[in-house]
């Protein structure tokens with residue numbers, strides 16, 4: 527457990543008066559904050575900046591965190607939000623973020639004379655390889671994930687044929703086709719939901735092989751958040767409003783702790799009317815910098 531992971535704060539010690547009150551507890555998840563893939567991508571952009579590489583672009587915001595993205599923009603990084611913007615940009619270095627991109631997008635970057643700095647997380651790269659190998663075996667690819675998520679769009683873009691994309695059990699229709707299917711998952715998908723979808727696919731007539739590609743960092747973060755949420759009076763989940771892994775984390779926490787706050791920064795806690803309770807859990811999505819987690823810890827401590 528890290529040094530900030532668990533601390534007992536005695537109300538009496540804070541107030542200096544009431545020695546009868548119960549100790550209060552703040553538990554911060556060890557897995558809160560940047561995962562390996564995000565850390566790697568953000569460090570790559572800073573390294574390129576320091577080496578004087580210009581023009582320097584990221585294809586989409588490098589992570590779902592406005593503070594980090596704003597700091598990079600101030601330092602000279604430009605975000606290209608679409609293929610159109612890529613087409614019009616002066617040749618430079620384009621960083622592919624940890625979610626990855628489609629094969630067509632990567633090829634277009636190279637055709638346009640950009641130097642490509644690929645920060646696709648190796649766990650996502652592995653999925654690109656798995657779906658290609660599956661198609662070589664003649665199987666139909668199924669991606670379990672959010673069809674609008676850039677990672678899922680990227681995986682889809684490495685398939686030769688159109689994959690089935692399933693976000694929910696209710697998307698599954700009974701299969702009558704005589705073919706083999708191969709399923710992978712978005713790396714940040716909810717494990718329980720993935721297992722239910724796979725079970726329903728099997729029941730619905732799909733001859734399917736499955737590789738659970740939910741990344742360990744996500745699984746550990748979700749399991750730890752679930753365990754903490756089940757034992758505290760209030761749970762705080764920190765992350766960008768666009769961050770899919772944070773939203774899933776929040777779903778898991780809400781299922782285990784009715785008083786769950788989904789916030790972007792410590793300021794939101796005040797706006798949401800956070801009130802002191804006996805025990806508070808804190809977790810954060812993969813794009814949340816340590817600095818923001820520490821600010822939330824300080825805010826909570828100041829309220830206990």
Ligand code: SF4
Nearest residue numbers: 561563647649713741
């Ligand atoms: S959540 Fe996992 S797969 Fe996604 S970027 Fe982080 S380490 Fe890579």
